[in-house]
Amino acid sequence: MTLHIYNTLTREKEVFKPINPENVGMYVCGPTVYDFAHIGNARPVIVFDVLYRLLKTLYPKVTYVRNITDVDDKINAKARETGEDIRTITERTAAMFHQDMAALNAGNPDIEPRATEHIAEMIDMIERLIENGNAYEADGHVLFNVPSMPNYGALSRRNMDDMIAGARVEVASYKKDPADFVLWKPSDEDTPGWDSPWGRGRPGWHIECSAMSRKYLGDTFDIHGGGHDLVFPHHENEIAQSCCANKTDKYATYWMHNGHLMVEGEKMSKSLGNFFTVHELLEEVPGEALRFYMLSAQYRSPFDFTKEGVREAKATLDRFYTALRQHADIEADDVAAPDHFVAALKDDLNTPLAISILHELLSAFNKAPSPQTKGHLLACADILGILQQDVEGWFTQNTAADATEVDxxxxxxxxxxxxxxxxxxxxxxxxxxxxxxxxxxxxxxxxxxxxxxxxx
CATH class of the missing domain: 1.10.10 (Arc Repressor Mutant, subunit A)
Known part of the structure; x- marks a missing residue:
């Protein structure tokens, strides 16, 4: 079976045809580093880590780019609130993000560009947008002129009134059109800024990903991923900027978005007391259990995160690790994952089906342990990013926040x-x-x- 991907742009499941089969390009929107990553932030990291693992089994080279947004008004607000230096906040938070994602068995992308290190590329792109007639300077700002992009809205499929309302677009007298969005904005003395042709300022959020993806993957590339909440306005605006600046008909060929995450049946909110950071949850359960739980649902579907669900995922992994512990004397064959398991993942990352096949392999291994069956089990688990821990370490790890130290x-x-x-x-x-x-x-x-x- 060939790889099929559901493309948000076309609303269809399509056969994946890479631009260059020798090097597949994938860009995923990364974190804005001002605080701990919450469990909703973890879902795209896990989903696209599995996709990356799968792609590497199918193609000779995959270039996975995931950015870090380290210039943003949320970061500026955090600095004013705490009195800390912005660089201190972003460095510490990026390190925490890496640590927490590693605990979820999520590997690093091949390239992880930081926004602050690509200001020149952003300025260059904005200059080209102005030159092409798609952007204009007004009152110290540079804005993208939405009506200059005839098919703006093709990704989200919203009409203009809905898009303006949905984006909570700032009303400003200097805008030519209410839907126009900021590419560059002025900075005062207390706000981070860089010299530019339009004065000292900083980039808008959307231009960052357009500039960084172009630098590392080119004007067009294969897959752009992120959470469903990014379809509009972020990804819609990325398409507009990139296509107009680069004079191309398309930006990314396939757009993949994971579904929304809820907690205990409700929208995650600090006011409801159901806001969980990955860091907090790792004090209660192993990261691998969180990962396995998240993969139990198809990535495009909404996901209702519950504490009971996590406990069940941990108990299920216990059964897998118990089998490995009981048959630790069997050395696994170096074999590839079975075709029907890979076929499940080739069907738009059908992880629920893949996990059901993993259970079948576990049952076969328990009934008739053999090097080949163990090899198949571990090969499948490796693509899903589970069963990565030392067997004895799995059973003896202490994750409870209030647990007594174990000697x-x-x-x-x-x-x-x-x-x-x-x-x-x-x-x-x-x-x-x-x-x-x-x-x-x-x-x-x-x-x-x-x-x-x-x-x-």
Missing amino acids: ADQIMGMIEERKNAKANKDFATADKIRDDLDAMGIVLEDGPGGTTWKLK
Whole structure:
């Protein structure tokens, strides 16, 4: 089966035909680094990490670009609120983002450009838009003239009135058209800014991705991804800027968007008390459980995040790791993932079907353990980005925020004492040791190979 992708631009599932089969280009909108990433921010990171892993099994080279927005009014507001230097905020927050995403088994993109390091490219693009008659300077700002783009709105398929209302477009007397959006805006002495032909200022949000994607992937490239909330205005405006500046009919060939995320059936909101950062959740559950849970739904569908769902995902992964632990003596064959598993992912990243196939492989492995079956299981898991941890480490990791520190040496010593007590038929002492460990949050599992332990 060939790879099929649902293209937001055409509203159809299409056969993927890369511009250059020797090097597939993919751009995904990255974080604005002013605070911890919330669970909604994690969904596109996980989704497009799986796509990246899949593409690398199908093509000789994939160039994955995901930006960091480190110039933004939200960052400026954070600096004024805390009194911290902007660079300090963005460096710390970017590091936290990388740490949290790594805990979700999300690999790094091939290129991770920062907006502040590409101001020259943005200025160049804005100059070309002015030269082409698609942008104009007014009152210290440079704006894109939306009516100059005949098919503006093709991605979101909204009429102009809906687009203006949906974007909460700023009303300004210097605009030629109410829908026009900012490419460059002036900065005062207390706001970050760069010299430009239009005075000291800073870029608008939309121009950043247009400039950075062009630098690393060219005027046109294969896949542009992000959350559904970015379809309008961000991605719509990217298309307008890029096509007009580069004088091309298209920007990205395929547009992929993951669905909205809710929490416990409601929109995530700090006021509702259901706003969760990845950092907070990692204190309660392993990142791999969060990843596995997110992949249980098809990426385009809305996702209702619940604490119970995460616990179930963790319990499911426990079963996979238990099988690997029980058959640790079997060395896995170096084999590719089975064709029907890959076919599921080639069908617009059908991760629910892929996971069901993973369960079938687990059942087969438990019934008749073999190097080949274990190899198939691990090859599939690798594409999904799960079963990446050390088996014993999975069961002994301590993620609960309020958990008592676990002393592995102490636990192993108590297990040895219990073993000796049982050998001496002192079952009362053996039972007491088990009870003491249970009170410490430790579960013992006796098997043919001896006694192993895990956290409750």
